[in-house]
Amino acid sequence: MSADGYLAYGRQEISEADIEAVARVLRSGFLTTGPEIPAFEAEFAAYTGAAHAVACSNGTTALHLALDALGVGPGDVCIVPTITFMATANAARYCGADVVFADVDAATGLMTPDTFKAALERAGGKAKAVLPVHLAGVQCDMGAIHEIARNAGLKIVEDSCHATGSVRADGGMAGDARWCDAATFSFHPVKTLTTGEGGMITTNDPALSATMARQRSHGIERDPSRFQRTEGGHEPWYHEMASLGWNYRLPDINAALGRSQLARMGQFAVKRRALTAAYREHLARLSPLVTLPGDPAGQNPCRHLMNVGIDFEGAGRSRADVMEALKARGIGSQVHYIPVHTQPYYRALYGEQRLPGAEIHYARTLSLPLFTAMEESDVERVCAVLSEVLG
Known part of the structure; x- marks a missing residue:
């Protein structure tokens, strides 16, 4: 922070x-x-x-x-x-x-x-x-x-x-x-x-x-x-x-x-997993408007991003509006990623393509704060503000 x-x-x-x-x-x-x-x-x-x-x-x-x-x-x-x-x-x-x-x-x-x-x-x-x-x-x-x-x-x-x-x-x-x-x-x-x-x-x-x-x-x-x-x-x-x-x-x-x-990767991993668990708990209250997919069976990820899915249409707000509202309340966010096949360079090379899974994912994704200096209270704050912003 x-x-x-x-x-x-x-x-x-x-x-x-x-x-x-x-x-x-x-x-x-x-x-x-x-x-x-x-x-x-x-x-x-x-x-x-x-x-x-x-x-x-x-x-x-x-x-x-x-x-x-x-x-x-x-x-x-x-x-x-x-x-x-x-x-x-x-x-x-x-x-x-x-x-x-x-x-x-x-x-x-x-x-x-x-x-x-x-x-x-x-x-x-x-x-x-x-x-x-x-x-x-x-x-x-x-x-x-x-x-x-x-x-x-x-x-x-x-x-x-x-x-x-x-x-x-x-x-x-x-x-x-x-x-x-x-x-x-x-x-x-x-x-x-x-x-x-x-x-x-x-x-x-x-x-x-x-x-x-x-x-x-x-x-x-x-x-x-x-x-x-x-x-x-x-x-x-x-x-x-x-x-x-x-x-x-x-x-x-x-x-x-x-x-x-x-030398501190063990500590970093423990903290990121704890923050992920806290996000799961607090985001569950915003389901189905906001979702964090479960980890594949048996995996134990050390998450780099907290990329959640948000039903912006269901919330009646655009992603840009939500990001601006979060920023105004002291919370950063990002989008990971714009589908690469839609970039002008690749469109010029290979033409227009339809990849429906990617289109759905991109329309809903938003990355919320996740880094090791955060505490669970920060996660609670993020989720509370997100809830407020989404109405």
Whole structure:
């Protein structure tokens, strides 16, 4: 909460330990490409249960690196749910691939096995990869999606940018890469864990990990065992540009903040789950005008967003009016997301499309405040004000 009592829809929590972690790096000899990066990668891999983790500059570059390393390119198609941040689809376009948008469950906003199969049919045999999005921290049915994808010969990149700390029904942590080739994360300030800006890719494939680590730094290879030069190459300055990569590195300053935040992920997850439980209790009194879909059986999400469904038509108020009224009473809100297939860029590429589940979801969705500095009294206040605003 800000000093004036305003509740944003999401915000970071920075402790004195976080500040000291960053200050320690500022006093050191490394601001980038230093020891904080491998340390953060090792700790994040251990947290998720994945074998490898590759740090990068943000969640978008994480998606791009993963698809590039998996060989996605011109002539390929990536299947992406239309309810997501546009970066999920854009990463495929960066690789020169086309996008087929999958519809979603109208209540949860998640791609389902059925909407995935429908998109796969529309891809016409050109699909190379699927990118399930764990919206708000609630995970897709990855077991079923994995089976469909593998039977069709597809690569799988989980967009887990909302899902740090979320646990599947099988007990696995988001990012353990059990059901995918790679999983991507974002550490933007409104996410559960922040590095300011930053991203991470987890995988159980050592070759994939090595490729992504090389590509994040201009495609430069520094491991002599991987040099293509047939003789020499042992000079201390020698390196090879093995492929065309990018500058997608994460600075040590950001990694130090991430490591400090990761040490508190257990606390963050407990608090977010407690706030979610409080929202369920208080929002139940506003049903059926306001709904918060139940979690999939067995899942234990660590929610990044409190994205509820509101029957604005039934309340006789537009979403814009409700948001303005909430803001006037000190409560922020946001919309996650405008269906990506309706964006002008994608309409120009693929024409008008009808994805009815996404249309219903978008018409009703509104994200209410959710961040770890909140208390249950803040949740009660949000719900009371929402009730008043909706009449």
